Amino acid sequence: MAQQQTQDQIIDGQRQDWNRVAGGWEKWDRFFDEQMAFLNHRLVADARLRTGFRVLDLGSGTGYPALLAAQTVGPGGSILGIDLAEQMLDAARRKAASLKLSNISFQTGDVTTLPFESASFDAVISRFCLMFLPEIPKASAEIARVLKPGGWLAAAVWSAPERNAYLTTPLAVIKQFLDLPPPDSTAPGIFRLAKPGDLAGMLEKAGFTSVTEEEFLAEVRFPSGEEYYESLMDIAAPIQNLFAKLSEQQKTEARQRIVSSIGQFRTVDGIALPIAVRMVAARKPLG
Numbered sequence: 618m619a620q621q622q623t624q625d626q627i628i629d630g631q632r633q634d635w636n637r638v639a640g641g642w643e644k645w646d647r648f649f650d651e652q653m654a655f656l657n658h659r660l661v662a663d664a665r666l667r668t669g670f671r672v673l674d675l676g677s678g679t680g681y682p683a684l685l686a687a688q689t690v691g692p693g694g695s696i697l698g699i700d701l702a703e704q705m706l707d708a709a710r711r712k713a714a715s716l717k718l719s720n721i722s723f724q725t726g727d728v729t730t731l732p733f734e735s736a737s738f739d740a741v742i743s744r745f746c747l748m749f750l751p752e753i754p755k756a757s758a759e760i761a762r763v764l765k766p767g768g769w770l771a772a773a774v775w776s777a778p779e780r781n782a783y784l785t786t787p788l789a790v791i792k793q794f795l796d797l798p799p800p801d802s803t804a805p806g807i808f809r810l811a812k813p814g815d816l817a818g819m820l821e822k823a824g825f826t827s828v829t830e831e832e833f834l835a836e837v838r839f840p841s842g843e844e845y846y847e848s849l850m851d852i853a854a855p856i857q858n859l860f861a862k863l864s865e866q867q868k869t870e871a872r873q874r875i876v877s878s879i880g881q882f883r884t885v886d887g888i889a890l891p892i893a894v895r896m897v898a899a900r901k902p903l904g
């Protein structure tokens with residue numbers, strides 16, 4: 618029972634965190650869409666989306682990769698995006714309306730207990746959500762249940778911290794001020810699924826076959842260190858939570874140190890920050 622409460626608390630915390638940053642996601646939407654759209658295309662391909670498919674997007678947030686999936690499956694198909702945070706979904710709905718997409722809808726819910734009939738989706742996609750779940754094996758079983766036989770799951774999660782300067786630069790600076798315990802590799806968080814084979818193994822245990830994974834390396838580009846700092850702090854709820862533990866004076870100093878540290882990634886085209894994303898694909902057996 619105590620454990621159950623802890624899981625509920627994690628879910629509640631996630632809901633509050635992402636609702637809090639929904640305005641930031643909408644503010645920086647165009648910028649991050651341009652920077653990370655290639656991940657949506659990769660997920661659409663890995664999930665083998667086709668015209669007419671009914672697709673579930675887990676932890677859709679402000680609509681990625683759901684919006685691209687809706688364009689891919691066309692008017693004869695449909696996309697359902699599920700997320701804990703109503704305010705993130707409100708932003709996703711506004712984008713779907715501005716893109717005139719009528720085959721997409723969003724509903725609040727927890728990925729760990731999917732409120733859908735068994736075998737009701739042709740494919741499942743997810744970007745940057747699964748590592749935040751307290752019970753990933755349970756969610757894996759749920760995904761297997763709602764997929765039709767032969768259907769594909771394609772998921773993107775953050776990979777190794779040492780290849781994700783985009784995320785770890787502010788963490789390293791915050792650690793100069795706070796005595797943070799070493800990260801618990803089994804606790805939900807940004808790098809929970811960074812280890813090779815971790816998510817893949819859970820999916821195999823849940824009955825998936827043809828499981829593949831690849832560490833996909835890329836860069837996010839910013840015109841300046843200031844813009845990097847502003848945008849990340851506006852959208853990255855877990856980093857915001859750590860930053861909030863600093864005093865006002867420490868925050869000012871930390872900001873300067875983050876912006877200065879980002880200078881090492883300067884190129885002729887501005888700041889180019891490395892990211893490493895673990896792309897995992899898996900198939901429900903044909904049956």
Ligand SMILES: C[S@@+](CC[C@H](N)C(=O)[O-])C[C@H]1O[C@@H](n2cnc3c(N)ncnc32)[C@H](O)[C@@H]1O
Binds near residue numbers: 676700726
């Ligand atoms: C980093 S955002 C990613 C949003 C979007 N997929 C994207 O890539 O832009 C993580 C999202 O996962 C959602 N999330 C976290 N835990 C969840 C859960 N247990 N069930 C449903 N959504 C969850 C959050 O509310 C948040 O919107």
